[in-house]
Amino acid sequence: QVHLVESGGGLVQAGDSLRLSCAASGRTFSTYAMGWFRQAPGKEREFVAGVSRTGGGTYYADSVKGRFTISRDNAKNTVYLQMNSLKPEDTAVYYCATSDSIFVYTAYANYGNWGQGTQVTVSS
DSSP states (O other), X not given: OOOEEEEOOEEEETTOOEEXXXXXXXXXXXXXEEEEEXXXXXXXXXXXXXXXXXXXXXXXXXXXXXXXXXXXXXXXXXXXXXXXXXXXXXXXXXXXXXXXXXSOOOOGGXXXXXXXXXXXXXXX
């Protein structure tokens, strides 16, 4: 079991940037692929970005491609989501999650441990 804690959310204006962090407990962090998901009010949780175990492979939802960057530091047991050029439609609770897979999957069902989420609000 891995305990995940997200941080870095907040209220920003359109066009601003935020950097989310997800700190993981335990010594097995590097054995998981990691993903960021988000959930807006009244909507289903959706995949945002994922990174492979080593950090060498990344995958993004079309809606954030070119604006968001996922990265990880296995020495610090942390995964990051750099979000640039934020839009009001990016407003949501952002969650990080672990996946046992070698590959990065976009489906919610491929992820096991979840953090409590951090709120990101982008005003127009």
